[in-house]
Amino acid sequence: MRLSSALALRRPISLADALRPGARPSWRNQLLLFAAAYVVYNVARWVFAGDLSQAREHARSIVELERSVGMAVEGSVQGTLDSGALTWLLSNVYLAAQFVVVPAALIWLYRRSPHVYRGLRNTLLATWLIAVPVFALFPVAPPRLAGMGIVDTVSEQAGVALTGRSTIFYNQLAAVPSLHVGFAVAVGVALALAVRARWAKALALAWGPVVSLSVIATGNHYLFDIAAGLAVTAVGFAAGRLPERLAAPRRPLAPGSAAA
Numbered sequence: 001m002r003l004s005s006a007l008a009l010r011r012p013i014s015l016a017d018a019l020r021p022g023a024r025p026s027w028r029n030q031l032l033l034f035a036a037a038y039v040v041y042n043v044a045r046w047v048f049a050g051d052l053s054q055a056r057e058h059a060r061s062i063v064e065l066e067r068s069v070g071m072a073v074e075g076s077v078q079g080t081l082d083s084g085a086l087t088w089l090l091s092n093v094y095l096a097a098q099f100v101v102v103p104a105a106l107i108w109l110y111r112r113s114p115h116v117y118r119g120l121r122n123t124l125l126a127t128w129l130i131a132v133p134v135f136a137l138f139p140v141a142p143p144r145l146a147g148m149g150i151v152d153t154v155s156e157q158a159g160v161a162l163t164g165r166s167t168i169f170y171n172q173l174a175a176v177p178s179l180h181v182g183f184a185v186a187v188g189v190a191l192a193l194a195v196r197a198r199w200a201k202a203l204a205l206a207w208g209p210v211v212s213l214s215v216i217a218t219g220n221h222y223l224f225d226i227a228a229g230l231a232v233t234a235v236g237f238a239a240g241r242l243p244e245r246l247a248a249p250r251r252p253l254a255p256g257s258a259a260a
Contacts, residue, residue, distance in 0.1 A: 025118070027110065037125050044132045050139025050173035058138060059146040059175070062224045071223050074143045074150060074216055081217045090214040091157040097180050097211045105187045113194040120190040122243060127182055127236025131174075134232070140175040144219035153218045162220075178225035182233030184211035 066072035081087065102124070109117035143150035144162075155161040162172065185208035192204040215221035221229075 025110075025114070030110070030121070033121075033125070037128055041128065041132055044136055045171045045174075047136075050135070050171070052141060052145070052173065055139040055141040055173040056146050059141045059143070059148075059222075062140065062176070062222050063146075063148065066222065066224055074219070074222055075148070077213075077216045078150060078153070078219060081213075087153050087217070088157045090217045091154045093210060093214040094154055094180065094218045094220060095160055097184055097214070101207070102183055102187060105191060109190060109194055116190050116194045118244070119240065120186060122240030123186050123190075123233065123237045124183060124240075125236075126239040127179065127186070127233045130236055130239065131177055131179055131232055134177060134228075135171055135174040138176060139173040140225075141173055142175040142220045143222060145172065150219040154220070175221055176225050176228050177232040178215055178221045178229035179232075180215050180221065180229070181208065181212050181226045182229035182236070184208045185230060186233055186237070 063072055063074075081090065106117065106121065106124075109120060144152040152162060188204045188207040191207075192201040195201055195204065212226050215226070216223065
């Protein structure tokens with residue numbers, strides 16, 4: 001092996017390396033990148049741990065806002081969809097959205113369409129990091145914890161409790177914004193770009209609305225959270241495009257086109 005190649009292999013991994021556009025990125029770099037983002041998320045979560053009473057106050061203010069515009073639909077949606085099979089399905093959709101579909105989509109896109117993968121990766125990471133200070137400064141109890149008569153259907157139907165030891169892995173007072181919905185929409189759009197069949201595109205684009213329904217029906221988010229999640233994801237998409245824009249070579253000016 002040449003000396004230059006050996007040195008290149010030993011060169012420490014940097015954030016710029018992991019985000020640099022080009023061919024398929026190193027899978028090791030990608031794992032380290034997501035691991036670093038998760039560490040940042042957890043450190044911020046423990047440092048700025050929200051208070052449940054304050055989170056419930058914020059939840060009540062959101063419900064009052066929704067009622068003022070006639071959009072407080074959380075209780076009616078859960079009541080309408082309160083059937084055994086449908087409740088079980090939506091509860092498992094809620095769990096699978098983050099823990100199964102997001103990583104599976106990233107892995108599939110990494111192998112199938114590196115360019116689309118990079119766009120989704122950057123959007124998810126940027127959205128995640130943008131949401132962290134919102135979680136810290138504005139903790140919000142989800143409907144199931146807000147004392148408003150909403151049932152925690154995930155703990156009842158999906159076989160995985162959202163209380164107790166499971167809270168080690170997530171922030172239960174981070175209802176606003178809904179990253180469940182934001183990530184689902186981003187994943188759906190990315191998959192729709194990567195597939196060719198019209199039915200597959202339609203199925204991918206339907207994922208965001210299905211997850212939106214599940215987060216309301218399971219008592220985990222307000223309608224306000226969905227709007228906030230979409231807004232933060234839009235900002236994350238714009239921020240995620242910056243690395244490629246900054247790395248793109250500038251076109252030279254044509255002769256005589258320079259400003260006087």
